[in-house]
Amino acid sequence: MTESPPTRRGYLTVEEVCAELRIARSTFYEWRTARKAPPCIKLPNGGLRIRRGDLDRWQTVCWNCRQAEVEPGRRAPVLEAVRQPAATPDWNRP
Template sequence: MTTPTTADKRTLTLVEALAEIRVSRAAFYRMRARGQAPRHLKLPNGQIRIRRADLDAWFDGCEVQEAC
């Protein structure tokens, strides 16, 4: 069994994640309400964090293969 690396454990703030995927905060909350947002953590203080690995997995899942 392998242990997670530091990069796998890194969490992004909501602002950092939104800047990377280039969506607005409102769009994120709409996606979240529909169950389409990346997996995320909600801290006791109400802040949202997104694990790097979860964001990468979500982004990879958005890939669409075009039919020829």
């Protein structure tokens, strides 16, 4: 039996999120440990689910942050907006 492509339903599995973001499962869990991943819901059986709206918002925040903070000759900070609130300036940044 063939699998159908993931749909834009309400809750996504970690596998679906990783496939959409084109990242390894281990990367997702590293981001989760570092509190840089989108918000997750832990199920009673230990599984995780990510709300579609939370993932979309998370991607928008990350994209906007990268576009605003990229300077010529400098690498974009990955997931900076998720780690720090936008209203808090980072005075230690060069």
